[in-house]
Amino acid sequence: MDSLIDLSEYLPRLGQGLVVSLQLTALSVVFGYLIGLVFALGVSSRQPWLKWPALVAVEIGRGIPALVVLYIVYFGLPALGVLFENFWAAVIGLTFTAAAYSSEMIRAGIQSVPAGQREASAALGLSRTTSFVRIVLPQGLRSSIPPLMGLAIMSFQGTSLAYSISVNELMSQAYQVSTITFQYLAVYTITGLIYAAIAVPATWLSVWVEHRMARGAV
Amino acid sequence: MGDALLIVLLGLPMTLLVTVLSFTIGVIGGIPLMLGLRSRTRWVRLTCRFAVDLIRGVPPIVWLFLLYFGVSFGAIRLDSLNAAVWGLGIISSAYLAEIYRGAFATLPSGQAEASAALGLGGTVTLTRILAPQALRTALPSIATYLLSLLKDSSIASTIGVADMVFNATMFARQNPATAGIVPFFIAAAVYLVISIPVAVTARRLDTRLRRTA
Numbered sequence: 001m002d003s004l005i006d007l008s009e010y011l012p013r014l015g016q017g018l019v020v021s022l023q024l025t026a027l028s029v030v031f032g033y034l035i036g037l038v039f040a041l042g043v044s045s046r047q048p049w050l051k052w053p054a055l056v057a058v059e060i061g062r063g064i065p066a067l068v069v070l071y072i073v074y075f076g077l078p079a080l081g082v083l084f085e086n087f088w089a090a091v092i093g094l095t096f097t098a099a100a101y102s103s104e105m106i107r108a109g110i111q112s113v114p115a116g117q118r119e120a121s122a123a124l125g126l127s128r129t130t131s132f133v134r135i136v137l138p139q140g141l142r143s144s145i146p147p148l149m150g151l152a153i154m155s156f157q158g159t160s161l162a163y164s165i166s167v168n169e170l171m172s173q174a175y176q177v178s179t180i181t182f183q184y185l186a187v188y189t190i191t192g193l194i195y196a197a198i199a200v201p202a203t204w205l206s207v208w209v210e211h212r213m214a215r216g217a218v
Numbered sequence: 219m220g221d222a223l224l225i226v227l228l229g230l231p232m233t234l235l236v237t238v239l240s241f242t243i244g245v246i247g248g249i250p251l252m253l254g255l256r257s258r259t260r261w262v263r264l265t266c267r268f269a270v271d272l273i274r275g276v277p278p279i280v281w282l283f284l285l286y287f288g289v290s291f292g293a294i295r296l297d298s299l300n301a302a303v304w305g306l307g308i309i310s311s312a313y314l315a316e317i318y319r320g321a322f323a324t325l326p327s328g329q330a331e332a333s334a335a336l337g338l339g340g341t342v343t344l345t346r347i348l349a350p351q352a353l354r355t356a357l358p359s360i361a362t363y364l365l366s367l368l369k370d371s372s373i374a375s376t377i378g379v380a381d382m383v384f385n386a387t388m389f390a391r392q393n394p395a396t397a398g399i400v401p402f403f404i405a406a407a408v409y410l411v412i413s414i415p416v417a418v419t420a421r422r423l424d425t426r427l428r429r430t431a
Contacts, residue, residue, distance in 0.1 A: 065369035076399030160277040185288035196275030
């Protein structure tokens with residue numbers, strides 16, 4: 001019991017780490033989804049010089065481990081003379097991964113919009129751009145909401161990889177606390193439960209949203 | 219460049235070993251969890267649902283650190299390879315259970331009803347009628363999951379398993395002036411070389427299954 005009391009002194013550090021994890025999540029999801037939208041438009045484009053670079057970027061982002069992306073940003077950019085704080089290196093790496101995954105979800109959403117929508121807006125005399133931006137895109141984005149919610153949860157869990165480039169997020173704090181207190185089992189169990197306490201209810205929420213949307217209620 | 223290539227490639231067998239062993243644990247471990255998720259008894263179903271969500275809610279790196287640093291049997295601790303394989307294996311069981319469950323859910327209820335009408339028992343219906351059809355539906359998702367497991371196996375490097383990423387990190391640290399980013403690019407290229415053919419096959423399989431269905 002004594003050891004658990006010792007441990008409670010260090011719980012605030014885990015809380016501070018969680019705040020950094022959530023900041024990483026928010027930044028990488030916001031920037032990642034915006035870039036993901038650009039990638040999705042690029043991949044769907046008929047122009048080969050737009051389509052192929054976007055496709056290659058997406059396949060690279062999805063094909064290599066997020067951990068390797070982080071190392072490339074962290075070890076690689078200084079070699080090009082660009083110096084980033086660890087935190088921003090993590091944001092860049094996680095953003096790229098989120099962009100690659102989200103672009104496929106957004107593209108699938110856009111493709112799921114029935115062709116009749118486009119034809120109807122053409123029949124109403126809307127230009128191709130207006131029809132895409134005002135008619136097709138909003139419906140496509142709407143149907144990609146549930147997978148994008150799932151990806152945000154994965155991104156939150158993925159921030160734990162930033163430990164490997166010494167960002168002071170939850171996993172790093174847990175590692176430090178465990179080496180000070182030697183309470184490895186307790187510290188990592190608590191840390192795991194903190195991640196799960198956010199990820200599990202968020203998963204239930206995304207499932208609920210998916211069911212509602214499947215019934216056409218939203 | 220040559221040195222870096224050699225050292226990173228020396229980690230490839232370990233990357234594949236971790237992936238294959240944890241996938242095997244997942245393929246087998248997912249079966250009882252899937253049966254639990256489909257159970258008619260409410261508390262079994264809810265317990266399994268909670269277990270699957272909890273396992274998936276904890277990031278892989280936390281699982282590996284928990285098993286590597288936290289678990290001991292008397293004086294014996296898991297070595298890093300065992301911790302990585304079991305950690306990723308537990309996670310795979312949960313993900314694959316969910317994939318299996320999803321595949322069973324797509325089967326028309328007429329299949330189970332028809333085999334009941336033919337007088338087949340519950341076990342025969344499950345193993346001979348439902349499972350083969352569900353497996354077909356599940357294959358593309360299973361292949362996609364195997365790829366994400368291949369990528370997640372890189373996390374084993376954080377607890378000292380000498381896979382490709384571990385070797386790349388070591389090489390970059392030992393040759394800071396010359397190596398820089400090169401070993402990581404090599405590792406990245408190897409992951410792509412392995413995953414792109416699997417991804418293409420899975421996509422083709424998926425289109426074919428959709429067409430026949």
